[in-house]
Amino acid sequence: MTSIPLLETVGLRKTYGKNEILKGVDFAIEPGQVKAVLGPSGSGKSTILRLMALLEPVDSGSILLRGREIGVATGRDGRSIPLPERKLARERTDIGMVFQKFNLFAHLDVLHNVILGLTEVHGVSKAEAVDRAERMLERVGMSQRMRHYPSELSGGQQQRVAIARALVLDPSVMLFDEPTSALDPELVNEVLTVMEDLAEQGMTMIVVTHETRFARRVADEVALFDSGVIVEQAPPEQFFTAPEHERTRAFLSHIH
């Protein structure tokens, strides 16, 4: 029996101006799997995450969640049309995203940053939202800082709040775009630890990262992205010690 991927892209294409950034990417992740995505700057890693998170429309190809196409509706002529914003917002709920720059609201304290999506987008009552936020902040080790403002927190703490903010919406999959690369080196581990715990608890995760040790330890598979295509995809041991493709060997020789 073959299982249906939790999240899948089929022939995904995206062009900015004259530059084709994604050249027909087929990518899939199974429930509970962790995939690390590596690749040089400009290869399209952030772009594919933004498309999968429904933050931008695709040019062509499709994104499937549990086998069902998301982000589009069928128009009168039978062709795909973008979903109206309200429906998009609902579909986005299932896909949590964490960015390199945490993007917390500076004028809101930690608790209010985390409950905002619940109360404003999902119409959850304040009391329930606070309850859920408290549990998520506990999970990322930030329950002592609920009344602090982002400017009063370290980068690592802000990123853990950003993770809680995504988790509180109860996503099916979490996408991380270089979640530790804006952090001072001594703060990287506290964020990676939270992510590793999440993975151990069975969260499905796609992680764009330069942290090869993390990829090796936590990922089920590692993918190399280059120039808008996936060059190679393999379990970490094979990917790092016996890659099949010359391009992968060249990339690894640069980062080691």
Ligand SMILES: Nc1ncnc2c1ncn2[C@@H]1O[C@H](COP(=O)(O)OP(=O)(O)OP(=O)(O)O)[C@@H](O)[C@H]1O
């Ligand atoms: N909104 C946009 N408008 C125009 N060009 C864009 C846009 N977003 C991305 N690009 C271009 O698409 C290419 C891929 O960008 P992307 O951010 O996906 O790369 P990346 O692999 O995440 O790189 P990095 O490792 O530096 O984060 C780059 O050349 C970038 O300049």
Ligand SMILES: [Mg+2]
């Ligand atoms: Mg990027």
